[in-house]
Structure formats: C-alpha cells, structure tokens
Amino acid sequence: MAEVVYINGEFVPKAEASLPLFDHGYLYGDGVFEGVRVYGGRAFRLDPHLERLLFSARALAFHTEGLTLDSVRAAVLETCRRNDHAQGYIRITLSRGTGLGLDPSHIDTKPRLVISTQQLALYKPELYEKGLTMVTCATRVPSPDAIDPRIKCTGKYINNILAKMEANRVGAGEGLMLNAQGYVAEATGDNLFVVKDGLIATPPPSAGCLKGITRQAAMDLAGEAGIPVREENLTLYDVYTADECFLTGTAAEIIPAVSLDDRVIGSGAPGPVTRRLIDAFRAHTAQSGTPVG
Numbered sequence: 001m002a003e004v005v006y007i008n009g010e011f012v013p014k015a016e017a018s019l020p021l022f023d024h025g026y027l028y029g030d031g032v033f034e035g036v037r038v039y040g041g042r043a044f045r046l047d048p049h050l051e052r053l054l055f056s057a058r059a060l061a062f063h064t065e066g067l068t069l070d071s072v073r074a075a076v077l078e079t080c081r082r083n084d085h086a087q088g089y090i091r092i093t094l095s096r097g098t099g100l101g102l103d104p105s106h107i108d109t110k111p112r113l114v115i116s117t118q119q120l121a122l123y124k125p126e127l128y129e130k131g132l133t134m135v136t137c138a139t140r141v142p143s144p145d146a147i148d149p150r151i152k153c154t155g156k157y158i159n160n161i162l163a164k165m166e167a168n169r170v171g172a173g174e175g176l177m178l179n180a181q182g183y184v185a186e187a188t189g190d191n192l193f194v195v196k197d198g199l200i201a202t203p204p205p206s207a208g209c210l211k212g213i214t215r216q217a218a219m220d221l222a223g224e225a226g227i228p229v230r231e232e233n234l235t236l237y238d239v240y241t242a243d244e245c246f247l248t249g250t251a252a253e254i255i256p257a258v259s260l261d262d263r264v265i266g267s268g269a270p271g272p273v274t275r276r277l278i279d280a281f282r283a284h285t286a287q288s289g290t291p292v293g
C-alpha cells in the first residue's frame, strides 16, 4: 500500500507530495509544527499536541479561521488510518501561506497543513539502559523576548541544528543549550530534568525551553509517584552535581543522561527515580492515547 501525505484536504502519494516553491514555511521558516508518537494504535497526548500547534499559529497571527482542534484531529486520524499507521511518528506542519516576500499582507495567507507518517528510531535501546553523554553547546537558545519559547515554530530550529552539530562533533549523545543569562534551557530536541535529594527540578519555559508534552507527562507521572517536581532556573553546576539527570521528548521519550562536559552525573548510571519514571512512562504510553484505527 502506497503511503499518503495529507496536504490541505487532499491525500497525495508520499512519493509525489510536494510544496509550492514560495511556501512561506520553506522560504522563511514561517511555520509551526508538531511531532506525535503513535504507540500500539493510539496517538499519545494528541490533543495537547494539536492545541500547542494551534496556539503557536495563533501567537504568530496565522489565518487559522478554518482550522479547529476537531478538524485537525480528524485529518491526523484519517492520515494514520489510510497509512495503516499503528506505531511510529506523525509530523504535522502548518505554514502561514504562499508567496514571495516577507510581508504577510502581500501573500496568500491560507495556511498549508501537511500531515505525514514515518517510522522512528532516535536512540539505540542500550542508551536507555546506559544513559547518554551530553556536552554544553556554545549556541544559545533565542531570548524569550525575541521569540516566545512556547511557540514551536520551524524557523527557531536553526539554533537547535547548530547545537546538535556541536554535540555530534565531539560524539556526545545530546547537546545542552543555555539561555543568554547562562541558565540551562533544554537539550537540542528534548527537555531536561535533574533529580537532587529526592526532588525533581526542570527549567521553566521562561528560561527558554519548549513546554514539552513529554515533559508534562513526566511531571504528571512523578506527581502520581509522590515525587515532588519544581520548575526553577538551573545552572550548569546544578546538572554537574545532580544525583540523576534525564531528558524528555516525543522522539526520545524519557532517556537518562549520565555525564555532562566530562563530569559524571551521580553514579554515572541511570538512577532509581529515572528508571521508575521510564517504567511508568512505558506503562502510560501502552495504555493511553487517541485510537488511530
């Protein structure tokens, strides 16, 4: 069966799917996006992802009048159904419209919604047992007064790509990004948590991190396990001296991080709180989500 891609109401074969040359997302990074996981026929926290997509678009003043949570959800589910997509990744992008030139008043501002499905393997399974190494990147996250970190927009990701290349250059599993003040923001594609003396802490979005859906899931699961979670500004010292550290993201799920900049974090192996949350997360993703069949 040939896979299809949804483009503004039409399903086209993946091999033939294309965008106009002057799509504003392509020209200027003038788009918003989401990545969603499907586990065992259920899309994990689909509505929070779609709400974030629509809020990102609203914050950027896209003309989203015809797009609702219900209509986007229906398009996502239909794409999964047509692709028989019971396991893997869904990519949803929404660009402002089509036309050359920066000025939105000079382009066709009908947003372009594209939905595709993929298989996904980010980290090898053994890294969930051994943990990732990290380095601090020279590339910083943009200041929140330039672009609100809660907006998941395509154009912002050039910093994340540059930071990821810094991590790759030294063979690290992930790169940690700081904000302009030197506080920890997030990893290049994941949120960061530390565990110290039985308490979990993670930076607030105002520090420059995405308000991650997996981050929220980890906070919910920690709450259910009776482990307190605080949002607070963290420094590199806090990560170097933590008992445990882990990252969260749709692609990475919950993954331990065991060193940063050649400092061993805690025992150098995934700690008990991280392991407990990984187990709880796996149980949670196996049971919850919007059916896609």
Ligand SMILES: Cc1ncc(COP(=O)(O)O)c(C=O)c1O
Residues within 6 Å of the ligand: 035, 160, 186, 187, 188, 189, 190, 191, 209, 210, 211, 212, 213, 214, 215, 248, 249, 250, 251
């Ligand atoms: C920069 C960045 N931070 C954090 C995350 C994790 O967010 P989520 O759990 O919603 O996937 C992502 C992935 O979407 C990301 O790209």
